[in-house]
Amino acid sequence: MLTRVEPPPEVSLPEMHRSVRVPDAAGWLRRFSAFLGPGYLVAVGYMDPGNWATALAGGSAFGYTLLSVALLSCLMAMLLQALSARIGIATGRDLAQLCRDRFPRPVNYALWLLAEVAICATDLAELIGTAIALELLFGIPLLLGVVLTALDALLILWLQHRGVRWLEALVAGLIVMIFGCFAVQLALAQPDWAAVFAGYIPQRSILADEAQLYIAIGILGATVMPHNLYLHTAVVQSRAVGASQAERREAIRFAAIDSSLALGLALLVNSAILVTAAAVFHAGGRTEVAEIQEAYALLAPMVGTTLAATLFAVALLACGLNATVTATLAGQVVMEGFLGLRLPPVVRRLITRLVAIIPAIVVTWLQGESGTAQLLVLSQVVLCLQLPFAVIPLMLFAGDRRRLGAEAAPRWQLLLGWASTVVIVALNLKLLWGILAG
Template sequence: MQKKKYSIGWRNENKHPSLSEVFSSVSVPKQKGIWRKLFAFTGPGLLIAVGYMDPGNWATDIAGGAKFGYMLLSVIFISNFFAIILQHLSLKLGIVCERDLAQACRDHYPPFISFILWILCEIAISACDLAEIIGSVLALKLLFGIPITWGVLITVIDVFIILFFQKKGFRYIESVVAALIFTILVCFSFEIINSKPEIFPILKGIIPNPEIIKNSHSFYISIGILGATVMPHNLYLHSSIIQTRDYPRTIEGKKMAIKYATIDSTLSLSLAFFINAAILIISAATFHKVGLTEVADIMDAHKLLTPILGSSLAGIFFALALLASGQNSTLTGTLAGQIVMEGFLNIKFKPWIRRLITRLIAIVPAMIASIIYGEKGTAELLIISQIILSIQLSFAIVPLVYFTGDSYKMGPFVNGPILNISAWLITIIVVLLNLFLLYDTFIS
């Protein structure tokens, strides 16, 4: 029996490029200069890294550091390793098959299954948008004293900011994201220097400790860290935005693209690891050190940082980093929403309509919670949003690992045995942990 070509390993033909308005719009130099090519591919990884340092990560990292000191640093490290593997698969799918993950699902599964996956993904993106709103709203209150309710309304304005940069070109969006990440990096570098953490306990914390599993509370927070770190919408996003690069759509061209895109992704996610680890280290060095082990809230952490560190700038930098994190996540969430809707449904909406719909879906619960419950309500919504993201994660990982392990679809780029086994082990771990989280949340 003759083996099928990988180009026809799909139920449907993909007729439209992902993000057609910016598809293949960023030039890649044809010369063999390594640094010039690496610079050309730098950008998508930074957009992906944003999802790994969004406001949803803050609560779990703060709680983990305050309660258990540096012990859960190993969980952040392992989660980041999972993310590096999964994002590599995502960019590889986009480069080899010239489909984003949403288009791949549409072209592989029957319409009913594809529709269910789309609904689940839309719910997850709305949950992610909710976390972004809450982070930005809390930052506006901390920096300028703007009431929570007004802050929720102000976040609608970012729709027009995003539209402005989208019209300028994709490199402008990447530059804005890079500037905001640099802001977060500077802020947390200041916080770490002022918190004076202990080096050897930090190094010890990176090594996995059996106590993490034995202690039910640390195990629960660990699952929260994993769920908040590996973001499902990032898998759809990366498989699309990597196609903005104008590399040769040949075997050699795709090999080159995978190589440089993986370097970009890995370096960017290493930066995300530093920032997530910094949040936990600061929490451990300030709150856990003085016995404040119950701090698990962004607002409480902000209130306590200044008196403990003895610097008024500590709280300001903390809030500024939170605002940059929320706005950064908004940019990538916008793109992910567009990619998912266009990919699954094969239809196009004007970007401002798509963004406004997503933002309104997230604003309604945020507004209700802020009016009825105030800050406490928004903090609880932040936790709920992370649970929703954790649930949806499995429905994004399983298709991704399956597609990239299929020789009909990937041809010579199919996952090797070691990568394939590693990817399925990560998938099984994520699925089991999320099942445990669901059981613990709704049944026990």
């Protein structure tokens, strides 16, 4: 069943690899359209139910203050995802494969385990979020809803059989629906727009207040996600890029634009969640709202219409479905890349889904509805703690001219990338110090 595959014949996500043709004799707009899609597969991870938990908690407790954290996190994500696309296109290998090529076996296995922990934390948030949406919309019990989320593995298999463009179309369509739901939500919430724009300016109080810092690190963990760095290096290889240096550079530029546009849309969605929480709950004196179910129950009476609550649940379901699709793909990239294993598609999907669904079932069985908010926020903090172990290897490869040659990242990107890495590590150390200090 399991066979060892050496690097030369190995490709990342073989069902998708070089399956999308890039037109040669065509205008730049038509060539650019061939690269639209991978960025949206990555962006859905930036608006998953874990983001909802941190945004709801931050908006209800601190108003619009943490919008600046969402903005800075998104800018970091744009840079890091652009670097991920660069190394995937330039080397033809994903980040997990590159780690296996370069690092000693003990280091490689340690990075693999940490990546799996990050994916479990991601899937825990996504599975619970999807189950909550099913409960809110259709009255399905929470535990049964978690079990039903396993069906997304079959959806991925069917869509991949149809082609990567079908998968990208589904994801993009759900993102548009999510954006539309929150556009209506904002119109109903009627926020203070002057305070909203002021919230994008960083405040010193975020670092001084341990409660704000905890939520801020949760937002960072929910935005810059470790598994997306691995996934992006793989999905960009679905485009049949030419072998010339000019074609590779054009592909790197188009991939960076694609992911930045998609992440900009994710920022709008995340901001809308936080702004809605601030305008409805914080302004209404309900500063303790952190659970998704509680937010759903309070929206209708506080806004004055049941439409707000219904759209809230529909958007949550779409976010959860989208995010579980991409997390499953990331699990495949991590397992195959680090371990060099190749499995039949059905077996691979079941394993990557079971790795996440079993902990989710156990947690839901033990905690029920009462602990879902804390678990969702905690999952995002765990993601942030895992970030350095994905970002540091990414930065090492982005500046490696021996592997990337002329496509190595320019100096300004490396400086900003390492600065982002330092910020991430510093915030993690501050969080851990606060926990150890009680």
